Amino acid sequence: EVQLVESGGDLVQPGGSLRLSCAASGFTFSDYYMEWVRQAPGKGLEWVARIRNKAKDYTTEYAASVKGRFTISRDNSNNLLYLQMNSLITEDTAVYFCTRDVWGTGANWGLGTLVTVS
Amino acid sequence: DVVMTQSPVSLPVTLGQPASISCWSSQSLVSTDGNTYLNWFQQRPGQSPRRLIYKVSNRDSGVPDRFSGSGSGTDFTLKISRVEAEDVAVYYCMQGSYLPVTFGGGTKVDIK
Numbered sequence: 001e002v003q004l005v006e007s008g009g010d011l012v013q014p015g016g017s018l019r020l021s022c023a024a025s026g027f028t029f030s031d032y033y034m035e036w037v038r039q040a041p042g043k044g045l046e047w048v049a050r051i052r053n054k055a056k057d058y059t060t061e062y063a064a065s066v067k068g069r070f071t072i073s074r075d076n077s078n079n080l081l082y083l084q085m086n087s088l089i090t091e092d093t094a095v096y097f098c099t100r101d102v103w104g105t106g107a108n109w110g111l112g113t114l115v116t117v118s
Numbered sequence: 119d120v121v122m123t124q125s126p127v128s129l130p131v132t133l134g135q136p137a138s139i140s141c142w143s144s145q146s147l148v149s150t151d152g153n154t155y156l157n158w159f160q161q162r163p164g165q166s167p168r169r170l171i172y173k174v175s176n177r178d179s180g181v182p183d184r185f186s187g188s189g190s191g192t193d194f195t196l197k198i199s200r201v202e203a204e205d206v207a208v209y210y211c212m213q214g215s216y217l218p219v220t221f222g223g224g225t226k227v228d229i230k
Contacts, residue, residue, distance in 0.1 A: 035219075037167075045159070045167065045210055047219035063218050097166060103173055104155045104214040109166040 002026040002108045009113030022081035022098030030076040033101035038094035088117045124222035130230045137198040139225045141211035155214035162207045
């Protein structure tokens with residue numbers, strides 16, 4: 001069974017940093033693209049970042065709203081996905097979901113972790 | 119960026135009756151590899167999103183067959199053949215043909 005478990009969300013001041021983690025299990029982690037998607041309180045879904053698989057050299061992509069401030073990375077030995085978030089602003093307040101790509105974004109989702117910037 | 123527009127924003131439905139949600143993209147979603155990466159998600163109250171449909175019309179594993187997706191190019195539809203109480207949720211379309219991935223604003227389905 002595929003499982004994705006996010007952690008690391010917290011209350012942080014504007015300008016601060018936070019690192020989110022996502023522990024993956026139930027599949028061969030390095031074979032898949034992984035992404036972060038966020039949802040501000042009471043709002044819709046917003047794609048944040050993607051990291052490709054081994055075949056694509058683990059290349060990365062970012063939403064314009066986070067480019068230069070956030071870094072997505074992965075530890076394939078320990079089946080972990082990360083999102084390093086720097087220079088946080090109030091607009092980054094959201095639940096952050098880790099997702100696995102199978103035939104596109106969002107085949108599997110975690111429960112999310114809440115980041116509050118205030 | 120590709121803009122995804124959904125209609126209606128709110129959809130009250132009668133149990134057992136059909137429901138339909140429309141989604142339009144600001145440009146054709148036919149990707150350079152020939153696939154159309156248009157997905158549909160369901161988000162029940164208090165839950166994470168769940169993908170229902172990928173590549174326009176393919177149901178994900180475990181998704182009831184009362185859900186179906188159709189469309190092409192820029193116009194897409196999610197249909198529920200007979201609404202059940204457990205279908206109360208917000209539904210989102212999403213395109214993955216072009217970066218950045220973009221979502222529609224959502225359609226809230228509830229029971230009349």
